[in-house]
Amino acid sequence: MELQDYGMSRERGYLSHYEIDSITLPSQFDAVTQAAGNLSGLLSSGRVRHWLDQLPDPRLEEWAKEAPDEEVRTAMVHYSFLVQSYVWGEPTAPKHLPANLARPMVAISDRLGQAPLLPYSGYVLDNWARIDKAGPITLDNIAMVQNFVGGDDENWFVMIHVAIEAEAGVLLDNAAKLVTIAKNGDEAEAERLLVEMDAAWERIYGHFARMGERCDPYIYFHRVRPYIHGWANNPAFPAGGLVYEGVDKLGGKPQALRGQTGSQSSIVPAMDALFQVGHSDDPLKSFLDELHHYRPVQHRRFIEDLAAQSTLRTFVEASGSRSLKDAFNACVQQAARFRTRHLEYAASYINKQMSTGSGNDPDVGTGGTPFMKYLKKHRDENREQVVA
Numbered sequence: 001m002e003l004q005d006y007g008m009s010r011e012r013g014y015l016s017h018y019e020i021d022s023i024t025l026p027s028q029f030d031a032v033t034q035a036a037g038n039l040s041g042l043l044s045s046g047r048v049r050h051w052l053d054q055l056p057d058p059r060l061e062e063w064a065k066e067a068p069d070e071e072v073r074t075a076m077v078h079y080s081f082l083v084q085s086y087v088w089g090e091p092t093a094p095k096h097l098p099a100n101l102a103r104p105m106v107a108i109s110d111r112l113g114q115a116p117l118l119p120y121s122g123y124v125l126d127n128w129a130r131i132d133k134a135g136p137i138t139l140d141n142i143a144m145v146q147n148f149v150g151g152d153d154e155n156w157f158v159m160i161h162v163a164i165e166a167e168a169g170v171l172l173d174n175a176a177k178l179v180t181i182a183k184n185g186d187e188a189e190a191e192r193l194l195v196e197m198d199a200a201w202e203r204i205y206g207h208f209a210r211m212g213e214r215c216d217p218y219i220y221f222h223r224v225r226p227y228i229h230g231w232a233n234n235p236a237f238p239a240g241g242l243v244y245e246g247v248d249k250l251g252g253k254p255q256a257l258r259g260q261t262g263s264q265s266s267i268v269p270a271m272d273a274l275f276q277v278g279h280s281d282d283p284l285k286s287f288l289d290e291l292h293h294y295r296p297v298q299h300r301r302f303i304e305d306l307a308a309q310s311t312l313r314t315f316v317e318a319s320g321s322r323s324l325k326d327a328f329n330a331c332v333q334q335a336a337r338f339r340t341r342h343l344e345y346a347a348s349y350i351n352k353q354m355s356t357g358s359g360n361d362p363d364v365g366t367g368g369t370p371f372m373k374y375l376k377k378h379r380d381e382n383r384e385q386v387v388a
Contacts, residue, residue, distance in 0.1 A: 001176035001309065003169075006302040012137065013169030014266055014299055015162065016073065019129040020145045023074040028058040032104075036078040039085055040150045048089035052082060057100040057246075064111040073126045076108050077146050080118035084260075085148060088227050093236040095254075099246025106247045113297040115257050116244065117230055120264035121296050128162045137166040139207065148227045156214035157224055161262065163207040168267045170200040175274040175306060182315040187324050190315070194327035201334035208341055221353035230259030262342070264291050266299045271335045273306035275328070276313040277385045284374030317387050329386040336382035343375045 003009055007017065025033060035042065035055060042048045064072060083105050087093055097105075102116075109116040127146050135141040144158040174193040181190045215224075231242040233256070241254030269292070271277070279285050292300060316328045 001179050001302075001305060003173050003176055006298045007296075008169070008172060008298070008302065010169045010173035011166070013165050013167075013172050014125055014296075015128065015137070015165050015169075016070075016126045018070050019133075020074055020077060020127060021129040023070050025071055025075060025078075026063070028060075028063070029075065029078075031055055032058065032075075032078055032082070036081060036146060039081060040147060043085055043089050043149055046090070048085050049094070052086050052101065053098060055082075055100050057103055060104040060107040064107040067111075072108055072111050073121075075104075076112060076114075076119075077122045077127050079105050079108055080122045081146050081148065083116070084118045084227050087231070087242065088229060093231075094242075095237075095239065096243045096245050102244035103246050106244060106250070115294055116255075117257050118228060118260045119294050119296075120260055120262065121299075123228065123260045124158055124161045124265075125165060125296075127158065137163070139163050139210065149223060151219075151223075153215045153219040154224045157211070157220060160207055160211050160215070161265070164204050165265070165267070167200060167204045167207060171197050171267065172270060172302075174200075175270055178274060178312050179306065179309045182310070182312045185315070187319055187321050190312070191321070191324045191327045194324075194331050198327065198330045198334060201331070201338070204338070205341065208338075211345060215349075217349045217353060220349050225350070228260040230257045232256040232258050258287075258291060258294060261291070263288060264294050266295055266303055268335055268338060269303050270306055271331070272382075273303050274310050274312060275332050275335070275385070276307075276310060277332065277335070277382055279378055279381050282374050282377060284378060313387065325387050332386050333383065336379050339375065339379040339382055343379060346375060 008014060009017065032055060035052065039048075042051045045051070060075070064075075067075075079101070083097060083101055086097060086101060105116045114121070127144060128142050129145050130137060131141050131143055139159055142159055142162055144155045144162075147154055174197050178190060178193055181193065231237045231254075237254065237256075239254045241256035243252060243254050244250050245252075269288075272279075292303070295303075312328070316325055319325065
């Protein structure tokens with residue numbers, strides 16, 4: 001396995017190989033990019049739907065089939081933010097998404113093989129840029145490009161995720177190498193790669209620990225989180241979802257789609273695949289299995305190929321090297337530790353905050369499922385799957 005075969009790199013991991021501020025969309029997008037660039041102002045007006053209803057439909061069906069991948073992904077970022085703003089930018093959610101937003105959103109998402117709403121890839125992986133282009137991808141040199149209302153808390157929340165994803169490039173590159181190394185029986189190289197992964201996890205925790213510096217739990221819950229919900233299992237949609245007007249193939253039926261969530265990040269699923277860590281059936285497992293289809297197609301394929309090809313656990317179990325087993329177990333425990341940190345943030349940023357009405361239930365994740373009990377269960381299952 002080679003990362004470049006999946007559009008990934010050691011330096012950027014799952015992050016886009018380009019930066020969104022370097023992509024210029026064709027002139028047919030002018031009204032859309034102008035609205036997306038002024039989204040904070042439109043939302044603050046209190047009547048964002050009035051303004052978005054006036055956008056033209058640029059008829060993207062043919063363009064989306066032939067356009068460069070970078071342009072389509074950039075369009076996905078802008079359109080998905082507009083769609084989320086249309087749905088959640090006023091006190092009561094609408095039953096329908098107007099055709100001038102629905103048709104281009106579906107055309108773009110069809111090309112990318114993703115759902116027609118904001119995905120983690122559009123929120124984080126493709127929505128960043130370095131300030132100094134000669135500098136590194138670090139928290140003091142990156143910016144969130146497309147915002148909802150903007151401000152420190154929204155920016156920092158995404159920037160922390162971007163920094164984590166960049167750091168995880170080492171995990172992913174070493175994971176791909178370990179597939180071959182395990183088959184070749186090279187214990188020394190396997191141990192070296194695992195120790196390197198353990199060190200990368202420590203750097204990831206360094207970024208994760210900084211979330212509270214500039215993203216306040218109250219502000220996150222009440223000013224950031226409401227815009228990223230979906231329309232599945234959501235009381236704001238009693239009919240079961242949102243109707244995408246003007247999209248013939250959907251037949252006017254409500255679409256129940258999951259909201260953007262960090263659980264769409266592909267880091268931990270890739271580690272589970274590499275280390276062959278499994279989880280027993282529960283609502284969270286079913287939810288995570290469903291979220292797999294919200295990821296970019298190449299990221300899905302990477303996880304699936306790791307799961308199909310990795311023999312690392314069997315190789316380590318058969319080894320007589322205690323240090324190799326310890327290095328393997330350290331990485332398994334690091335993934336469990338990541339789940340623990342996720343649990344802690346879920347508790348402080350969501351569960352402890354008061355509910356403010358439909359679409360913002362503190363016990364339900366943005367994807368639309370209860371999470372606290374099952375996050376603990378998955379963390380504990382992860383811990384238990386070390387080798388003797």
